[in-house]
Each structure stands twice: as structure tokens, then as C-alpha cells.
Amino acid sequence: MPVNLFVEDGGKICLPEEVREHYGLAQDTPIRVIETRGGILLVPLTDEPMNEDLARELDDWQRLGAASLEMFPYNEDAET
Numbered sequence: 001m002p003v004n005l006f007v008e009d010g011g012k013i014c015l016p017e018e019v020r021e022h023y024g025l026a027q028d029t030p031i032r033v034i035e036t037r038g039g040i041l042l043v044p045l046t047d048e049p050m051n052e053d054l055a056r057e058l059d060d061w062q063r064l065g066a067a068s069l070e071m072f073p074y075n076e077d078a079e080t
Contacts, residue, residue, distance in 0.1 A: 036061060 005013050015025065023044055025031075030045035041061075043054065 034058065 003016055003019070005015070007013055019025070025044060032043040032045045034041040034043060041058070
């Protein structure tokens with residue numbers, strides 16, 4: 001579900017309702033921002049340690065590096 005978002009006043013980013021529901025993001029849910037070489041990942045922050053699936057996925061992304069950007073081509077016609 002590719003979506004173009006914009007950073008608003010004060011650095012706010014508004015996630016679509018479908019994304020918030022899918023990841024259980026309610027108002028005031030803390031988010032971990034993980035910087036990668038080609039962008040950022042937003043991960044809901046909990047008291048639980050990072051699970052093995054997420055750690056493996058992050059490792060896979062890091063190994064892909066810039067080549068991973070080709071998996072998500074920029075589409076000027078995409079809805080915002």
C-alpha cells in the first residue's frame with residue numbers, strides 16, 4: 001500500500017487510518033525511528049525487546065542497501 005506523505009509543521013507525519021489500524025497505532029503510541037542508509041523505518045515502541053523477525057528483516061534491509069530502493073520506484077501519480 002504505497003502512500004506519499006508530507007512532513008507537516010513541527011515535523012508531524014500523518015499516517016493513513018489503514019496503516020494505523022494494521023500496526024495498532026493509537027494516539028500517543030511511541031515510535032522508534034531507525035535510520036538506514038536509504039531512509040527510515042518507523043517501528044511501534046514497546047517494552048518488549050526487538051523480536052527475531054524484525055531483527056532479521058532489518059538485517060536483510062541493511063544487506064540490500066541501495067539496491068532495495070529499486071524495489072520501491074517513485075511514482076509521481078501515486079495518491080497522497
